[in-house]
Amino acid sequence: xxxxxxxxxxxxxxxxxxxxxxxxxxxxxxxxxxxxxxxxxxxxxxxxxxxxxxxxxxxxxxxxxxxxxxxxxxxxxxxxxxxxxxxxxxxxxxxxxxxxxxxxxxxxxxxxxxxxxxxxxxxxxxxxxxxxxxxxxxxxxxxxxxxxxxxxxxxxxxxxxxxxxxxxxxxxxxxxxxxxxxxxxxxxxxxxxxxxxxxxxxxxxxxxxxxxxxxxxxxxxxxxxxxxxxxxxxxxxxxxxxxxxxxxxxxxxxxxxxxxxxxxxxxxxxxxxxxxxxxxxxxxxxxxxxxxxxxxxxxxxxxxxxxxxxxxxxxxxxx
Amino acid sequence: xxxxxxxxxxxxxxxxxxxxxxxxxxxxxxxxxxxxxxxxxxxxxxxxxxxxxxxxxxxxxxxxxxxxxxxxxxxxxxxxxxxxxxxxxxxxxxxxxxxxxxxxxxxxxxxxxxxxxxxxxxxxxxxxxxxxxxxxxxxxxxxxxxxxxxxxxxxxxxxxxxxxxxxxxxxxxxxxxxxxxxxxxxxxxxxxxxxxxxxxxxxxxxxxxxxxxxxxxxxxxxxxxxxxxxxxxxxxxxxxxxxxxxxxxxxxxxxxxxxxxxxxxxxxxxxxxxxxxxxxxxxxxxxxxxxxxxxxxxxxx
Amino acid sequence: xxxxxxxxxxxxxxxxxxxxxxxxxxxxxxxxxxxxxxxxxxxxxxxxxxxxxxxxxxxxxxxxxxxxxxxxxxxxxxxxxxxxxxxxxxxxxxxxxxxxxxxxxxxxxxxxxxxxxxxxxxxxxxxxxxxxxxxxxxxxxxxxxxxxxxxxxxxxxxxxxxxxxxxxxxxxxxxxxxxxxxxxxxxxxxxxxxxxxxxxxxxxxxxxxxxxxxxxxxxxxxxxxxxxxxxxxxxxxxxxxxxxxxxxxxxxxxxxxxxxxxxxxxxxxxxxxxxxxxxxxxxxxxxxxxxxxxxxxxxxxxxxxxxxxxxxxxxxxxxxxxxxxxxxxxxxxxxxxxxxxxxxxxxxxx
Numbered sequence: 001x002x003x004x005x006x007x008x009x010x011x012x013x014x015x016x017x018x019x020x021x022x023x024x025x026x027x028x029x030x031x032x033x034x035x036x037x038x039x040x041x042x043x044x045x046x047x048x049x050x051x052x053x054x055x056x057x058x059x060x061x062x063x064x065x066x067x068x069x070x071x072x073x074x075x076x077x078x079x080x081x082x083x084x085x086x087x088x089x090x091x092x093x094x095x096x097x098x099x100x101x102x103x104x105x106x107x108x109x110x111x112x113x114x115x116x117x118x119x120x121x122x123x124x125x126x127x128x129x130x131x132x133x134x135x136x137x138x139x140x141x142x143x144x145x146x147x148x149x150x151x152x153x154x155x156x157x158x159x160x161x162x163x164x165x166x167x168x169x170x171x172x173x174x175x176x177x178x179x180x181x182x183x184x185x186x187x188x189x190x191x192x193x194x195x196x197x198x199x200x201x202x203x204x205x206x207x208x209x210x211x212x213x214x215x216x217x218x219x220x221x222x223x224x225x226x227x228x229x230x231x232x233x234x235x236x237x238x239x240x241x242x243x244x245x246x247x248x249x250x251x252x253x254x255x256x257x258x259x260x261x262x263x264x265x266x267x268x269x270x271x272x273x274x275x276x277x278x279x280x281x282x283x284x285x286x287x288x289x290x291x292x293x294x295x296x297x298x299x300x301x302x303x304x305x306x307x308x309x310x311x312x313x314x315x316x317x318x319x
Numbered sequence: 320x321x322x323x324x325x326x327x328x329x330x331x332x333x334x335x336x337x338x339x340x341x342x343x344x345x346x347x348x349x350x351x352x353x354x355x356x357x358x359x360x361x362x363x364x365x366x367x368x369x370x371x372x373x374x375x376x377x378x379x380x381x382x383x384x385x386x387x388x389x390x391x392x393x394x395x396x397x398x399x400x401x402x403x404x405x406x407x408x409x410x411x412x413x414x415x416x417x418x419x420x421x422x423x424x425x426x427x428x429x430x431x432x433x434x435x436x437x438x439x440x441x442x443x444x445x446x447x448x449x450x451x452x453x454x455x456x457x458x459x460x461x462x463x464x465x466x467x468x469x470x471x472x473x474x475x476x477x478x479x480x481x482x483x484x485x486x487x488x489x490x491x492x493x494x495x496x497x498x499x500x501x502x503x504x505x506x507x508x509x510x511x512x513x514x515x516x517x518x519x520x521x522x523x524x525x526x527x528x529x530x531x532x533x534x535x536x537x538x539x540x541x542x543x544x545x546x547x548x549x550x551x552x553x554x555x556x557x558x559x560x561x562x563x564x565x566x567x568x569x570x571x572x573x574x575x576x577x578x579x580x581x582x583x584x585x586x587x588x589x590x591x592x593x594x595x596x597x598x599x600x601x602x603x604x605x606x607x608x609x610x611x612x613x614x615x616x617x618x619x620x
Numbered sequence: 621x622x623x624x625x626x627x628x629x630x631x632x633x634x635x636x637x638x639x640x641x642x643x644x645x646x647x648x649x650x651x652x653x654x655x656x657x658x659x660x661x662x663x664x665x666x667x668x669x670x671x672x673x674x675x676x677x678x679x680x681x682x683x684x685x686x687x688x689x690x691x692x693x694x695x696x697x698x699x700x701x702x703x704x705x706x707x708x709x710x711x712x713x714x715x716x717x718x719x720x721x722x723x724x725x726x727x728x729x730x731x732x733x734x735x736x737x738x739x740x741x742x743x744x745x746x747x748x749x750x751x752x753x754x755x756x757x758x759x760x761x762x763x764x765x766x767x768x769x770x771x772x773x774x775x776x777x778x779x780x781x782x783x784x785x786x787x788x789x790x791x792x793x794x795x796x797x798x799x800x801x802x803x804x805x806x807x808x809x810x811x812x813x814x815x816x817x818x819x820x821x822x823x824x825x826x827x828x829x830x831x832x833x834x835x836x837x838x839x840x841x842x843x844x845x846x847x848x849x850x851x852x853x854x855x856x857x858x859x860x861x862x863x864x865x866x867x868x869x870x871x872x873x874x875x876x877x878x879x880x881x882x883x884x885x886x887x888x889x890x891x892x893x894x895x896x897x898x899x900x901x902x903x904x905x906x907x908x909x910x911x912x913x914x915x916x917x918x919x920x921x922x923x924x925x926x927x928x929x930x931x932x933x934x935x936x937x938x939x940x941x942x943x944x945x946x947x948x949x950x951x952x953x954x955x956x957x958x959x960x961x962x963x964x965x966x967x968x969x970x
Contacts (some may be wrong), residue, residue, distance in 0.1 A: 060873050062864070063773070074490070090873025105870035109888045109964055118884065119874045153965045168874070346785075404918040448646075459911055459944040462925055463663060466937050467931045550911055553793060554926060568797070584736055585801055589794045597791035604785065 005178055007208050008034040008057070013070030015049075015056040018063075024277045026052040026065070026186040028232035032312075034210060034225075036175070039202050041226030041240070042212045043255070045274050048230040050212045051100055054178045057210075058097055061089055071312075075175070075191040091124050096169040098179040100212075102162045106153035113149035116168050123172060138167040142197055166197055170205065177201060178210045183218060195222050205250065218261055220244060225310070228252045231275055231285035234304055237312040248313040250290045284316065292317055340531065340609055347456045347605025354597035357591070361413040362545035368406045377406035378562055386581075395583045399574055408587045412565040415595070418479055418548050418563060425483035430490035430536055437495050449495075452488045459552055460485035468556035478548070478557055486543035490536030497532040531606050549592060564588040642957055649953045654715075656945045661714055664938055665707065718942065735935040739921060739943060745815055746913065748919030749836055750905050753843040758898050760844070761851020766890055768852065769859025770882065782854065784849035792913035795841035800915060803838060810838045813917035839916045843909065847901075855894060862889050892963055898957050903951030906944045 015027040026047045034040040042050045055061050057072055059079060072079040074095065079087065099105050107115055116135035120126055126134070136146050142163040153161060169177050181199060182190040199222045201207045210225055219226050220240065220249060227237040228251060236249040249255045254270045272289035275281055281288050287297035296316050306315040338483035340347060360367070368377050372606025375382050380400045387397040398466065439444040467481060551557050555573075559566070571584035717723045723736065768777050804812045816822065816831050862868060863886065871885045906921075913922030921940050928936040 048822040058873055060869055062869070072660075088875045088877070091873060093875070097870070097873040099866065099870055099873065101866040107867045107871070107885050109892070110884060114884075118871075118876055118880060122874065122876045122880060154965050301659070349963045354837075358829045397668050450652065451655070454652050454659065457652065457945050457948045458660060459906065459941060459948075462937060462944065463660070465925065465929050466664060543791075547792065550793065553911060554914065568794075572797075580800060580806075582806075585797055589798060592794060593786070593790050597786050597793070600785060 005035045006033045007036040007075060008058045008210075009071075009073040011055065011071040012071065013053070013071070014068040015055055015061060016068045017063060017065045019278075021278055023068075025232055025280065026277055027056060028280070030234055032069075032227050032231075032234060032237055034176075034208060036133075036208050037206050038224040039198065039209045039211050039222050041223035042210065042229060043216055043219050043226055044214060044229035046214055047274050047277065048229045049277075050214075050229055051180055053229070054097075054180055054210060054212055058091075058095065058178060062077075089123065091123075092119055092174060093172045094173070094175050096177050098162075098169050098176045098177065098180070098182050099163050100180040102182065103158055103185065104159060105165060108153055111150055111152055112156075112164055112174070116149075116171060116256060119168055120173055124143060134171060135167075138171050139164070141170065142167045143193070157185055159194070161185065162194055163197070164189075164215050166194070170201065170207070171204065174207065176208045176210065178212070180212045181214070182211075184213065184215070191218070216244075216255055228255065232277065232282055233285060233301075233314065234312070235286065235314055237304075237310075239310065242311055248307060248311075248318060249286075249315050250292050251286050254291075263276070284314075321605035324610040337530075338604065344609050346601045348605075350598045350601025350605055354510065357412060357595060357598065358416060360409055362414045364409045364413040366388040367409060369522065372403065372406055377402060377410045388609065389583075394589055396581070398570075398576075398581070398584060404583060404587060406562075407562065409569055409589060410529060411418050411567045411588055412591050414561050414563040415545055415549070415565070415592070418475070419484070419541040419545040419595075421475075422482040422548070423537055425479060426487040426540040426544065427481065427490050427533065427537040429487040430494055430540065430584075431533060433487070434491045434498060437498075441444035452491055452598035455485070456488040456492075458485075460547055463554060464547060464551055465554065468551055473556075473558050475561060479544075482547050483540075484548065486540050490540045491541055493536045493539065494529065494532055497529060509568065531609075535603050535606050538603050542596060542599050546597060547594070564592050632905045638960065641960070643827070645953060645956045649949055651950050653945065656949070657715070657718065657942060658711070660938065660941050660945070661711060664934070665710075685768050698852070709915060735933070735939040736934055739939050742919055742924050743943070745918065746906070746909065746922065747918065748907050749815075749839060749918065750843070750909055751902060752836075753840040754838070754847065754902055754905050757846075757848040757896075758851050758901075759842045760848040762855050762894055765850070765852040766859050766882070766887060769856040769863065769885070772863070773857075774859055775833055777856075780852070784852045784856075787846060788844055788849040792842050792909065793832065793844055794914045796912045798841065799842055808844060815919050836918075837910050839918055842912050843905075843922020847905075849893075852898065855890060858890050858893060859886060862886055892959075895962075896959055899951050899955040899958075903948035906947055 010033070011025055011031050013030045014025070017024040017026060030049075030053055037115065040117050042053065042162045044319050049212070052061070052065065055065075056067055056070075056208050059067075059081070061067060067080060070080065074090075080091075082090070108114070110118075111134050112228060113132060116138065117128060117131040120131040120134055121128070132149075135318075136149055139148055141147060141235065144160060144163050144167065148156065148164065150223040156164065164287065166182070168181075183194050186194065196217065198211065200222075201209055207251065211219065211226075213219060215270055223240050223256070226239070226240050226243055228235045228243065230251050236243065236247065236252045238248075243252055246254055247256050251270075258270060260267050271291075275285060281298070283296075283300055284290070284293075284302050287293045294316060300316070302314045305318070306313050307318060341351075350532075372382060375610075380402065381391070383396060383397045383401045383403060385399050385401045387393050391394050393403050393405065395408070397403055399409075433448055437448045459518030464481060464485065467480075470475070548557070548563060549568070552563055553568050553572070555569050557563075558567070565588070567588040568585065571581075571588070574581075574584070576582070576584035723734065764780065768780050771777050800812065803810045811817075811834065816828065817835070820828055820831055822828060842891050868881070868885055871881050876885075909920070910922030910925055912918070913920045914926045917923060921943070925937060925940045927933075928940070
């Protein structure tokens, strides 16, 4: 990927949580880059740190969490070095968010229209009328009728609320949208529709999307490139064809093999339990569950190496 | 499954839980600390006063000269009957806490019985008892207490009983709410599916989690009873020979302490009362904070 | 893909639901009042002694002549005070008189004035003073509480919160005593007693109103200084909870200006439950204030109660208790009915 194509570059980001037991190292040294006009996936089990990672990128980490170190280069600016007000101005105009808890992300006492207009008027000096029209056309774009604008969040179904959030996210035509588990809580039919909307963001509007989900099958449907996370670190990065066709990291291999399909005879799982963030295993964090572990694995953490242009993996087996 | 093993683990769990509580909440520690000091003063009062007053009781008239100002022997001076004011405060503290503890215990007992019946059995019984609790809550306790106390000769037990009758709804509400929320939690369902019977579930699963809330309920009951008792005393009602802090206040007002500039007669009981309420409240807030960590000032600390 | 809009039909059904809800609430209200009044009735009847003979003795003492306690006279008085017949008859007539005729019976204290006329004369002072003091305390508490909650975990938060915890625990009457001691007795800044100076006649003049406010300052302060901290504590807790909600996270991610977030996302969600609590506390505040009134000899129902008790004015005491119960229950009922109307989550039949 040429350097000018990169819209986001994360360098050794660490996000920790303070607790009485010490620091919980949720994101423990993550580096990757995202190209413009692509859908970039972040996959991994629950608890691997995906949500914390994107919350860190957006700088919405709430205490007791805090960003320990790292750089987040967005369009050549380090987000972590920005002042509060500068960051606020970037928000939504360049960088928007579809959060994990979409169901509860809408203010229960405001109408949909009011909440969307708030996003507009906080950044531009558009008069209310015009902002309102922007909101309504945004709702139309995600397939919602204009009556929704005058309703309260509790009057909408889960799928509708999800679409409202998406509509809000595209209001100011940002360059990058981060979507955190946008389809996890929805039924399969609605899922398809939402996934299509997200793909449209890339295809029709040229927006870059970071798509976080634990369901690999969802990634397969819309992402261009993805990274697989495990235990707070990156296991592998590659294009969707690479990861699904020829996974390098043992974890990715097991994940892909675990996807049920009509052709497979039995469902294969991954042995063992996900480790606790309070107590990451030493050396390579996957080694307790890895069927291919070699003697060096429990001792040294494998570095993330570029195997071929755009293809990264962190495993001792790969040299 | 051996029942002695179960019982031990319940006790152990409760104790461990208590230890964690203490470790995690500074408010709880401060509150308990203050309360402990006050309770110690109250419990040791007979010996303290015996020593300081040379064998006399604090309420005896004429032990010392009247109207003495602050001094080393009399840190708060003496009143118009020649009594050491500080000694009076200790006695007052003792009786106030005693009444609070006794009445509070009765109230908490009633509350626990009512709340567990309601909460656990649910359904119609819950609805009826709940309405009854609300009806009692609505009745202003003070006027009725005033009315009763004027006409009926109160002794310590009767007074505690009457106070308890009006304070139990507050504790009952807290406990019932907690039982209801516990019922929904998974592990009670789990225990039901296994072979525990109702009583065992109550003891093994619900009580350890309920214990801190019964403590909070007890705390509220004590606050309520001491509040009510003091209120009655300030007006002059209740057994006159039992000098709780409220009665000391009534005496102070009656002796014209305000106009004579003997402020300490009013400020001393007030300070002790305020300390009692603050410490109990800190304990309550500490316990509640622990169970709703978002309220905590510094998380995990 | 267009979604069908079933919302409209839900709203129409909502109207019938609302009506059912109101009816149910009113029913519970009346039943609770009935139960509470009955408990009061039986409780007061437990007090030993015969009020009629006490009463006649009182008349004797006061007017220095002997009454022949003939059965006739006793019966007459018994009837007047609703004490004839057995317990059940008394109970029924009591209920009838109180509910249907709003008659508390004659007052022993000021016979033959009726108890309710006595109470009614004093009630406005109590209600006026208490309502205004509570409203002020609420206002201060909410503003301070939101501010402190917003600035949670900072020095100013810890400081104010600790002060609030301590001050909130001081009973109103204790603070009243301290205030009277310092500001009235020692420094003479504020008056000691009464609602207005004896030299003035009640009239709607500026002078009179200023005088009333002047007299009400210390009593009001006793209430405000304690309860505003209580409101601070609850508002702070509420604010902190709201700040942890997902929609606040989303609001921040949207890059909203802080003021807008505070206003539309925090404050509105704080106000709803707090307005409910306010209405409820307006009902309850009658309780804690009796002693404040007594300390300041404020002409409200609190002082009336404390006067009525030693003079054995049975009916007045009962009347005051009943009024208090009525106040609390009615306040609750009003909130129960109004709240669904202001909370958008319930308004639209959701």
